[in-house]
Amino acid sequence: MQEPIVELVSRRKELVGKIKGLVIENLELDLKPHQLDEDCPMFGVGLALDSIDALQLVLSVERDFDITVPTDDVTIFRSVNTIADFIERITK
Numbered sequence: 001m002q003e004p005i006v007e008l009v010s011r012r013k014e015l016v017g018k019i020k021g022l023v024i025e026n027l028e029l030d031l032k033p034h035q036l037d038e039d040c041p042m043f044g045v046g047l048a049l050d051s052i053d054a055l056q057l058v059l060s061v062e063r064d065f066d067i068t069v070p071t072d073d074v075t076i077f078r079s080v081n082t083i084a085d086f087i088e089r090i091t092k
Contacts, residue, residue, distance in 0.1 A: 012084065012088075015084050015087060015088065016038055016080055016081070016084050017033060018064075019061075019080050019083050019084055019087075020033040020036045020038075020080055021033055022060050022061065022064055023036065023042075023057065023080065024036065026056055026057065026060040027049065027053050027056060027057065029047070036080065037080075038079060038080045038081045038084075039079050039080075039081055040079060040080070041078060041079060042054075042057070042077050042078060042079060043077075043078075046079075054077060057077060058077070061083060061087075065087055065091070067087065067090055067091065069086075
């Protein structure tokens with residue numbers, strides 16, 4: 001039986017909020033969660049994160065969600081939404 005759409009949306013919002021908090025806290029960004037757009041690029045234009053930030057972000061996601069992130073797929077960390085998509089996909 002499928003989950004009601006309200007529960008799916010609520011769970012997604014919670015996940016996105018947790019990821020935003022993780023990004024802001026672990027990378028010490030001077031932002032509030034509501035200021036970080038879910039589709040804002042993490043690297044290049046957008047947040048302009050560098051390779052050190054990427055490593056911190058990968059380690060934080062692995063630790064906080066108890067998952068392993070593949071090193072061959074850089075698209076996972078394109079935005080908050082792509083991170084959430086990845087987490088939802090592997091934790092089902």
